[in-house]
Amino acid sequence: MIKNISNLGDAAAYCDFGNEVDKKTNSNVIKFFKSIKNKNFDFIKNLTPSYNKLIISFDLKKTNFSKIKKLIENIEIIKDEKLLSKHIVVPVCCDSSFSLDIERVEEKLKLKKNEILENFFSKEYFCYMTGFVAGMPFLGDLDKNMRVKRLETPRVKVPKGSVGITEQFANVYTFESPGGWNIIGNTPLEIFNANNENEPNLINPGDSISFKMITIEEFKKINGN
Amino acid sequence: MEINYFEVLRAGINTTFQDEGRNNLYHIGIPFSGAMDYRNYLIANKLVGSESGSAVIEFALQGPLLKYKGSQINIAISGDVNFELKKGNKKFQGNCYESYTLDNNDEINILSTNKSVYGYLSINGIFDIKYQWGSCSVNTKANIGSNSGKKIKDLQKINIKNIHNNFTKKKLDFINTKIENIRVIKGTNFNYFSEKSKKDFFSKDFNVSKLTDRMGMRLEGPKIENIVDTNIKSEGLLKGVIQVPADGNPIIMLSDHGTIGGYPKIASVVSADYDKLVQIPPGSKIKFKEVKLSDAETLFKLYEIETQSLISKIQ
Numbered sequence: 001m002i003k004n005i006s007n008l009g010d011a012a013a014y015c016d017f018g019n020e021v022d023k024k025t026n027s028n029v030i031k032f033f034k035s036i037k038n039k040n041f042d043f044i045k046n047l048t049p050s051y052n053k054l055i056i057s058f059d060l061k062k063t064n065f066s067k068i069k070k071l072i073e074n075i076e077i078i079k080d081e082k083l084l085s086k087h088i089v090v091p092v093c094c095d096s097s098f099s100l101d102i103e104r105v106e107e108k109l110k111l112k113k114n115e116i117l118e119n120f121f122s123k124e125y126f127c128y129m130t131g132f133v134a135g136m137p138f139l140g141d142l143d144k145n146m147r148v149k150r151l152e153t154p155r156v157k158v159p160k161g162s163v164g165i166t167e168q169f170a171n172v173y174t175f176e177s178p179g180g181w182n183i184i185g186n187t188p189l190e191i192f193n194a195n196n197e198n199e200p201n202l203i204n205p206g207d208s209i210s211f212k213m214i215t216i217e218e219f220k221k222i223n224g225n
Numbered sequence: 226m227e228i229n230y231f232e233v234l235r236a237g238i239n240t241t242f243q244d245e246g247r248n249n250l251y252h253i254g255i256p257f258s259g260a261m262d263y264r265n266y267l268i269a270n271k272l273v274g275s276e277s278g279s280a281v282i283e284f285a286l287q288g289p290l291l292k293y294k295g296s297q298i299n300i301a302i303s304g305d306v307n308f309e310l311k312k313g314n315k316k317f318q319g320n321c322y323e324s325y326t327l328d329n330n331d332e333i334n335i336l337s338t339n340k341s342v343y344g345y346l347s348i349n350g351i352f353d354i355k356y357q358w359g360s361c362s363v364n365t366k367a368n369i370g371s372n373s374g375k376k377i378k379d380l381q382k383i384n385i386k387n388i389h390n391n392f393t394k395k396k397l398d399f400i401n402t403k404i405e406n407i408r409v410i411k412g413t414n415f416n417y418f419s420e421k422s423k424k425d426f427f428s429k430d431f432n433v434s435k436l437t438d439r440m441g442m443r444l445e446g447p448k449i450e451n452i453v454d455t456n457i458k459s460e461g462l463l464k465g466v467i468q469v470p471a472d473g474n475p476i477i478m479l480s481d482h483g484t485i486g487g488y489p490k491i492a493s494v495v496s497a498d499y500d501k502l503v504q505i506p507p508g509s510k511i512k513f514k515e516v517k518l519s520d521a522e523t524l525f526k527l528y529e530i531e532t533q534s535l536i537s538k539i540q
Contacts, residue, residue, distance in 0.1 A: 009410055057251075
């Protein structure tokens with residue numbers, strides 16, 4: 001499954017699963033990630049799975065790249081497909097106060113708002129990875145006619161809970177942060193909770209996600225207003 | 226119960242609680258954080274006889290002015306720091322790498338770091354703060370760690386518990402060496418860049434920009450020209466990785482970096498040089514020097530031996 005293992009600096013292994021961004025390649029990354037993580041090796045500091053790469057950083061006091069490379073080449077991979085099976089429904093409100101970039105998306109895609117939303121809410125998505133900021137899920141794949149580029153000038157502040165689309169992906173901003181995704185709605189759901197140390201992320205790599213449209217009244221109710 | 230605390234009369238520019246940071250959370254988007262200059266962090270705790278792994282106050286450029294309230298306490302400051310102590314009516318210059326005893330109403334005024342960025346204040350007690358995932362380290366971007374994940378603010382109180390009775394005066398003869406040549410290993414996208422830019426990267430000076438913080442060190446210099454693709458599919462990052470965005474100005478990832486990113490990686494700073502790299506202040510010039518993986522591993526072993534030898538000298 002791994003095409004090549006190289007070093008990234010002196011304290012990390014860079015596992016290359018190919019250049020494709022698809023569910024099959026990413027599922028292989030996630031299987032490797034979970035297989036290594038389950039072993040709880042004390043010399044491994046961090047594992048970062050992404051679309052088609054896995055970065056393994058290690059404690060240079062305890063091991064080195066050549067030992068880690070051997071370990072990865074010989075690790076037994078979990079066969080259980082169930083580890084990829086959690087399904088989560090994320091409520092999203094697309095009231096005009098939340099869908100900040102809907103006009104831009106309409107213009108770029110040459111589709112009407114209702115057509116865009118109908119397509120967006122009818123699909124099931126797959127979580128490729130989480131990160132950049134804590135808990136942010138990268139979800140795919142949007143249909144080919146729904147793909148739009150990033151904003152030319154990123155926003156300085158994207159509101160927390162914003163649901164955005166860019167190219168083949170959708171995501172949720174788990175914090176107010178700068179960002180360039182096209183915002184089409186907002187979820188009142190807490191996607192990241194730092195106080196839940198065992199399970200801070202609602203959405204994890206490998207999970208399947210669907211979005212459910214809610215009204216502004218329902219949004220306020222969930223949000224506790 | 227007696228209450229011991231620091232009253233923060235002036236917080237300083239970027240003053241946070243830090244310790245050894247947190248691991249095993251990159252996959253959910255939480256970076257390592259932790260003390261930027263790990264060696265000086267270790268030394269600070271050893272100077273007050275605190276366990277390694279204890280929380281310290283990290284400050285950058287201008288530090289805090291703190292008034293102490295409570296029963297006697299020992300403190301120490303590591304780094305290259307200009308600070309004053311006020312005991313009663315007496316004001317005097319403090320020395321780094323030396324422990325001091327503070328009494329009720331004494332003050333520490335951390336004026337500035339000298340041609341460096343970070344310094345550390347340790348105590349022979351425990352800061353009464355919150356831990357998340359086993360670490361107090363503050364990450365202000367995700368509001369994770371102690372102090373609600375925020376910088377220490379003016380006029381807040383910092384409570385201290387369990388002052389241990391190690392009041393022995395401790396001292397270390399040590400001067401931080403500064404570096405301009407940063408040793409790096411070629412990155413996974415090194416061949417994305419033009420021949421001229423590859424040469425420039427290892428021969429020209431780069432200026433450390435003012436936009437540098439705990440997340441990243443932004444550099445200005447010869448534009449590094451990408452001839453393949455200015456974006457890659459987003460993938461993991463690590464501290465020390467040097468990314469080059471489309472504008473051609475390299476950014477070195479530091480301890481609070483975003484966990485994934487989509488800019489090509491030209492190189493990675495070797496582990497042995499990280500502590501010294503973070504101490505290079507904005508406005509300084511740096512140069513990159515290429516080393517092989519095996520050399521980087523040896524350099525790290527030497528760095529570790531040197532650190533351990535410094536620690537063992539503090540009794």
